[in-house]
Amino acid sequence: MTRTHALLFLCVLPPLLLAGASAWRTLPDPPPYRDLNKNGKMDVYEDASQSVEKRVDDLLRQMTLEEKAGLLFINGARINDDGSLDDRPGQGPFAFAPQAARLILEHRMNHINVWAVPGKRALATWYNNIQKLAEEKTRLGIPVTVASDPRNAFSEALFAVAANDFSQWPEQLGFAAIGDEALMRQHGDMARQEYLAVGIREALHPMADLATEPRWPRVSGTFGEDAQLSSRLVKAYILGFQGTTLGPEGVACMTKHFTGGGPQKEGLDPHFEFQKGQVYPGNNFQYHLIPFEGAFAAHTAAIMPYYGVPKGQTKEDVAFAYNKEIITGLLREKYKYDGVVCTDWGLVTDAHMGPVVWPARAWGAEQLSEEERVLKIIDAGVDQFGGEQCTHHVVNLVMHGKLPMARVDVSARRLLRQKFVLGLFDNPYVDVEKAVQTVGKEEFKQAGAVAQRRSITLLKNDKVKGRKTLPLAIGKLKLYVRNVDRETAARYGTVVNRPEEADIAIIRLRTPWYAVKTDNPMAKLFHHGDLDFKGAEKDSILALLKHVPTVVDLYIDRPAVIPEINAAARALVANYGASDAALLDVLFGKARPEGKLPFELPSSMEAVRQQKEDLPHDSAKPLYPFGFGLQY
Numbered sequence: 001m002t003r004t005h006a007l008l009f010l011c012v013l014p015p016l017l018l019a020g021a022s023a024w025r026t027l028p029d030p031p032p033y034r035d036l037n038k039n040g041k042m043d044v045y046e047d048a049s050q051s052v053e054k055r056v057d058d059l060l061r062q063m064t065l066e067e068k069a070g071l072l073f074i075n076g077a078r079i080n081d082d083g084s085l086d087d088r089p090g091q092g093p094f095a096f097a098p099q100a101a102r103l104i105l106e107h108r109m110n111h112i113n114v115w116a117v118p119g120k121r122a123l124a125t126w127y128n129n130i131q132k133l134a135e136e137k138t139r140l141g142i143p144v145t146v147a148s149d150p151r152n153a154f155s156e157a158l159f160a161v162a163a164n165d166f167s168q169w170p171e172q173l174g175f176a177a178i179g180d181e182a183l184m185r186q187h188g189d190m191a192r193q194e195y196l197a198v199g200i201r202e203a204l205h206p207m208a209d210l211a212t213e214p215r216w217p218r219v220s221g222t223f224g225e226d227a228q229l230s231s232r233l234v235k236a237y238i239l240g241f242q243g244t245t246l247g248p249e250g251v252a253c254m255t256k257h258f259t260g261g262g263p264q265k266e267g268l269d270p271h272f273e274f275q276k277g278q279v280y281p282g283n284n285f286q287y288h289l290i291p292f293e294g295a296f297a298a299h300t301a302a303i304m305p306y307y308g309v310p311k312g313q314t315k316e317d318v319a320f321a322y323n324k325e326i327i328t329g330l331l332r333e334k335y336k337y338d339g340v341v342c343t344d345w346g347l348v349t350d351a352h353m354g355p356v357v358w359p360a361r362a363w364g365a366e367q368l369s370e371e372e373r374v375l376k377i378i379d380a381g382v383d384q385f386g387g388e389q390c391t392h393h394v395v396n397l398v399m400h401g402k403l404p405m406a407r408v409d410v411s412a413r414r415l416l417r418q419k420f421v422l423g424l425f426d427n428p429y430v431d432v433e434k435a436v437q438t439v440g441k442e443e444f445k446q447a448g449a450v451a452q453r454r455s456i457t458l459l460k461n462d463k464v465k466g467r468k469t470l471p472l473a474i475g476k477l478k479l480y481v482r483n484v485d486r487e488t489a490a491r492y493g494t495v496v497n498r499p500e501e502a503d504i505a506i507i508r509l510r511t512p513w514y515a516v517k518t519d520n521p522m523a524k525l526f527h528h529g530d531l532d533f534k535g536a537e538k539d540s541i542l543a544l545l546k547h548v549p550t551v552v553d554l555y556i557d558r559p560a561v562i563p564e565i566n567a568a569a570r571a572l573v574a575n576y577g578a579s580d581a582a583l584l585d586v587l588f589g590k591a592r593p594e595g596k597l598p599f600e601l602p603s604s605m606e607a608v609r610q611q612k613e614d615l616p617h618d619s620a621k622p623l624y625p626f627g628f629g630l631q632y
Contacts, residue, residue, distance in 0.1 A: 036135060043058055065398055071412045074384055083126035107391045111145045112144055113146070114147070124199060146202070147202035147204050152448065155557070166191075167445045168445065172220075185236040188241045197439055198430060205221075205256070208222075208256065209306075216558070220576070234295050235295065238299075239298050252418055258304065258320065265613060270306065272516075274518065274523075276309055279311050301418060302341070305344065307361040319364050322380055340383050347386075458586075476493065477493040478496050479494065479504060480498065480506075492584050503549075504570070512530065530605055559600060563604065563623055
C-alpha cells in the first residue's frame, strides 16, 4: 500500500463503518501507481496512462546532474549464492566485480550486467532485491535494467555464459549451420521468456560480426562469414527477443559490434594492446555492414561498437566508439539510428587484476586523460559507457562547461525511454517461483536439444564394403570413446577400454588454439593462434585413426585445419555446441545431421595466412567450402 492509499483508507474508514458492508463493494479503487519519488502524489513519470515521451520529460526535469550521469554507465556486479545484497567477499573469476548496491547507491547507476550466477532462484531473488533497493533507497526510484551476455549456448565459450539452469542450444554458428530463420526466432522467443522470468531485460547480443578472419577468437559468437545469411539470422534473432515492437514482454537487444569486428589483423583481438586495429586489405569495409542492416530492420534497441581502430577507413585512426565519423556520421546520420549506443567494456579506465594492469581499450586515444576520453566518446555520439562506473567524469565535464547539459539529456532520454518501453517503471519485479518453473522448462530444453542435433554437420562418410560408415547400428558395436561420457556411450553400444577391442572408435576434438605471450590472464583465455593440431597431440590422434576405424567429431569454434585427420578418419562431423547425447543420436541415426558449414575449412595454415582478413570465401582450395554438408 502506498502512502496515498493509506491516507485515503483512513479518510474513508469512518463513513464506511456507518454505511455498512455494501459501501465496500461500491467504493472505486484509487488509481494504482508507484510513488517512486515518495512525494505522496502521482507524478507524470509514475502515471502509466501517460505517453512515454511525457513520462521521460517529467523525469528528466526532476533529475540532478549526478543522477543523469549514473544513467550513462553500466557495469557488472557479482551475485551472492542466496541472492542477497550483503557485501561479502566475491568468489570465482568475477570476484573483482562490485556489489550491485554500491553501483546503485554510490554511483547512482541503474544499469547492471550479470556474469556468473549461482542459479535461477538466486538470480531472481537478487533481481527483486536490487529493484527494491532502487525503489526505496534512491531519490527517484528509477528501476534497474539488468543485462547479460548469451546464457543459452551449450558450450562454455568465453563470451557465452555457461547455460547451467537455462535451456541449452547451439552457439550462433550452429544456427547459421541450420539456416532456419523460423528456428532462430523460436530460440529468441524461448530465451526471451527465460530472461524475462529472472529479470534480464537487455541481451548483450546478438553478434553481427562476420567470421572473415578464421583465426579471430570470437568466431564462435558469429553467424559465420556470409553477410546475407548473417543479416537474415540477426533480424530473426532480434524479432524473437524483442517482438515486432519492443514492450513490457520483450527483452531489448544490444547488437554488436558495429561496424563488424571480424577483420582483425592476423586474428588477434583488440581486447588487448598487442592488437589495436582492424584491417581491410580487400577493400571490403561495406560488406561488414550488411548484417547490421538486418538488425536495423528489426529495430534493435541498442548498438555496441567494438574496440578496434578501423585502419584507413576514417580521417582519424581512433577506435570505433571514439570515432565520430563512425557513430554520428555512419550510424546516426546515414542509417538514421536513434537507439542507444553503448561502448564495449572498459574503454576509459584501466582494470587492476592483482599485480596485472589491463589497460583501458582507448586505442588511438591513449594519450588522453580519463575525463578527456569520456568527452571524446560522448562527442562521437555514444550514449553509455560499458564496464565503467566513473560517473564523476561526466559531472566534472558539465560543471566545468566542457559538456553541455543538453547533450547529457539526449543520451539520458534514450536510456530512460528504453526503461519506460520495457515497463520497468510500472512493475519491475518478478515472481521467483514462476522464474524457477520457467527457466529450463522442459519444452525449451527439448527445443534446444533438437537444435543441437540439427546443427551437426556431416563432412565425411566413407563407404566400407558398399555401406557408408554412418549411421552406426545401435547396440551392435563395441565402442572405444575418447572425450565422450562412457555412460552415455553405453546406451548405444558396448564400451571397451582399449582401441584394439573396438569395432569403431568415436572421438571428440576441439579446434586447437595457442595462448599468446602476455602477462594478461584474460588474454590467455582467448583462443588465438594457429588452427592446426601439432606435435604429440596430433601424433596421438593419427595413431588412433590408423589403428581402428574412427568417427571424428570436431567442435569448430574457429575453422580448424585438419587435412591429415580428415584423410585418416572413417567419418567426420562438426558441431557448434552439442552434448554427447546429441552427437551420438546423430551418429547412430536417431537424428539426422542437417548442418551446412557457416565458413570454409582451410586446407593449410599457409592458406590461412594468405587470406585477406575482410574477405569471405577466399581460402585457396579449402578442404571443405562454405555451405558444405552431407546428409544420410
